Amino acid sequence: MQMNWAAISSISDLVAAIAVVVSLLYVAVQLRQNTKAILANSRQGLLDGDLGLISDFMNYNVDPHLIGDKVKLTPEDERRFTWLVIKALRIREFAWHQYKSGALDEATWQSYMAPVAGIFASKRARAMLDFYTGSPEFMRTIRDHLNDAGA
Numbered sequence: 001m002q003m004n005w006a007a008i009s010s011i012s013d014l015v016a017a018i019a020v021v022v023s024l025l026y027v028a029v030q031l032r033q034n035t036k037a038i039l040a041n042s043r044q045g046l047l048d049g050d051l052g053l054i055s056d057f058m059n060y061n062v063d064p065h066l067i068g069d070k071v072k073l074t075p076e077d078e079r080r081f082t083w084l085v086i087k088a089l090r091i092r093e094f095a096w097h098q099y100k101s102g103a104l105d106e107a108t109w110q111s112y113m114a115p116v117a118g119i120f121a122s123k124r125a126r127a128m129l130d131f132y133t134g135s136p137e138f139m140r141t142i143r144d145h146l147n148d149a150g151a
Contacts, residue, residue, distance in 0.1 A: 042103045046112065049091040056084055064088070064125045065118040085128040088119050089142070093134045096141060116142065117149040 057063040062080045067073070073081060092112055099109040120126050120142075129142065 039103050042098050043108070046091065046095050046098070046104075049087075049094070050112075053084065053087055053091060056080075056087070060084070065115070065121070067122065067124070069122045069124050081124070082128060082131075085119060085125050086132060088115075089128065089132050089134060092116065092142070093138045096135075096138045113145055116145055120146055 057065075060077070060080050062073070062077050062084060064081065064085050067081060095104060095109060095112040098104040099106075104112075120129070126146075129139065132139070
């Protein structure tokens, strides 16, 4: 009995090609799952930051949404106010970077921008925009958002 080496070689080439295709499909599925996990982790980080900020507002009784320019603050509360506003900006800047990179969709990004007009309703809070040294493009985005909101 004589073996047909050409047929065996063709079959082995076909099996190898199928194995490569299956491997590529497996890698594609793994990449998709990894991307979803990274996006979920990024959103969780933003949520944790925002929840921490809300907790700070409650713990220190210093909420930029509720403190107008005429409210007298102690020097300590004035510092808290400043750094809570800066913290809110940093969280939004991180969200902005995530949005620009495609990690956040438009609706999620807009949900992070929703409280911005309230945070910067006072002149006291708006002064932080001149103090903050974030990305110039992000700062333009914040200022444009405030102008559009009429704040």
